[in-house]
Amino acid sequence: MLNVEDLNExxxxxxxxxxxYCLILSGWDRHLAExxxxxxxxxxxxKRKSLKKSKYFYSYLRKTADRCMMENRRKIExxxxxxxxxxxxxxxxxxxxxVSDAYxxxxxxxxxxxxxxxxMLPPDERELFKLRYIDLYSLTKISSLxxxxxxxxxLRLKKIEKKIVGLASQL
Numbered sequence: 001m002l003n004v005e006d007l008n009e010x011x012x013x014x015x016x017x018x019x020x021y022c023l024i025l026s027g028w029d030r031h032l033a034e035x036x037x038x039x040x041x042x043x044x045x046x047k048r049k050s051l052k053k054s055k056y057f058y059s060y061l062r063k064t065a066d067r068c069m070m071e072n073r074r075k076i077e078x079x080x081x082x083x084x085x086x087x088x089x090x091x092x093x094x095x096x097x098x099v100s101d102a103y104x105x106x107x108x109x110x111x112x113x114x115x116x117x118x119x120m121l122p123p124d125e126r127e128l129f130k131l132r133y134i135d136l137y138s139l140t141k142i143s144s145l146x147x148x149x150x151x152x153x154x155l156r157l158k159k160i161e162k163k164i165v166g167l168a169s170q171l
Contacts, residue, residue, distance in 0.1 A: 002048040010057065011041065018061050025069045032072060039068040080136055120167040125160050132157055 002010070018040060022033040043064050044051065051060075114133075118126050131142045139157075143150040 002044075002051050002053065006053060007045065007048060010044070010053070014058055014061055015041075017058070018065060021062055022065055022069070025065060032069075032076075036065060036068045036072055039072070040064045043068065077136060117164050117167055121160065121163070125156070125163070128153070128156055129160050 015037075019033060019037045022036040022040070023030065026032040026036065040061060044061070051057075118129060121129060128142070128146070131137045131145065132139070137145070139150055139153050142148075143153050146153070148156075
């Protein structure tokens with residue numbers, strides 16, 4: 001069992017190195033690293049009754065940082081997907097498409113509109129759209145995955161975005 005003094009000692013011993021590890025995990029995103037670092041110590045605090053100081057404690061902290069980073073990235077992706085759904089919804093509403101307001105009101109949620117539009121795209125365009133806006137890959141990553149030059153990927157995505165407005169009018 002860890003008491004408050006032990007916890008303070010652990011933070012002074014491992015705090016800086018765990019923060020640096022979080023920075024590396026986050027790709028040098030200081031805000032994300034700070035969030036993960038805080039989450040690591042919250043986990044330690046919540047489990048302090050079952051934890052003991054040992055020579056493997058630093059490894060435990062690193063594994064906890066890995067888990068906290070994965071959880072934070074999942075939350076960020078979920079938030080981005082939701083924001084994307086809202087963005088697509090707003091884009092379709094404001095782009096002069098002939099989609100009725102009733103459709104938007106009847107849609108179960110914003111993501112159902114996104115999936116309806118995606119179903120109307122040809123398979124190759126759907127896959128490209130999915131890689132960029134659902135899986136949130138960068139254009140460089142999409143280019144390497146598909147073997148298509150970066151500029152071609154960018155151009156195709158711009159065409160797909162324009163096509164979405166036309167397809168939305170068919171909903």
